[in-house]
Amino acid sequence: MAPPGAVAATAEDEDEGEFVPCQFSDDEESDEELEHGQGCRCPLCVHGDGGTGASHQVLQQMEDIDRNMTGKVSDKAIWQLQANMYQKHVTEPLQRQGIKAPTVTPEDCRKHFSRHRVNSKRLVGEDIKFINSMQKQFRRTQILSRNTLTGETKMNAQAIRQWTQLSKHKLDLIKYYNNTLSKNDGKGTTSATPYAFT
Ligand SMILES: [Zn+2]
Ligand SMILES: [Zn+2]
Numbered sequence: 001m002a003p004p005g006a007v008a009a010t011a012e013d014e015d016e017g018e019f020v021p022c023q024f025s026d027d028e029e030s031d032e033e034l035e036h037g038q039g040c041r042c043p044l045c046v047h048g049d050g051g052t053g054a055s056h057q058v059l060q061q062m063e064d065i066d067r068n069m070t071g072k073v074s075d076k077a078i079w080q081l082q083a084n085m086y087q088k089h090v091t092e093p094l095q096r097q098g099i100k101a102p103t104v105t106p107e108d109c110r111k112h113f114s115r116h117r118v119n120s121k122r123l124v125g126e127d128i129k130f131i132n133s134m135q136k137q138f139r140r141t142q143i144l145s146r147n148t149l150t151g152e153t154k155m156n157a158q159a160i161r162q163w164t165q166l167s168k169h170k171l172d173l174i175k176y177y178n179n180t181l182s183k184n185d186g187k188g189t190t191s192a193t194p195y196a197f198t
Helices: 004-015 031-035 056-069 075-096 106-116 120-143 157-183
Strands: 144-146 153-155
Touching: 056 075, 056 106, 075 106, 120 157, 153 157
Parallel strands: none
Antiparallel strands: 144 153
């Protein structure tokens, strides 16, 4: 049997407790933005030109791909394609010249293009997903409550109003995503032949 002191402490822990920040399960990458900046070790930020200056064009084309394909194919496919481009057009040519070349993984591309570079379409897409997960959480925990004794259920009118606001905001963002952001695809793309490598 536990000593009386321990029992009291446990009961206290259960009663009180404090709220600390936590993350939604699908929004867990907030630290990566902080890594960027002075002393950033992202190979695409640091060695974007492969140390030669010659691959600025490749990096530009990787960005074009990012801008033009976001929302059309999976992000995973984009990052794989970008990593392949870097490997083929920066890393391998340098290695053939006997130069120690940086390698870039799809994971590097994910961090760089989703956290270090601003792609407004992807940002707005992430906001939409975040609002959506907030709504789910809200619906699960705030809107309906049930009396544990009588079983009677009760709706929270204020929570419903807040949920509706989230819903409206989400819809506005979706419209913006589908209209403004999707029409701008390819604008500002300087190269007429983005895939023509030599
Ligand atoms: Zn960086
Ligand atoms: Zn970067």
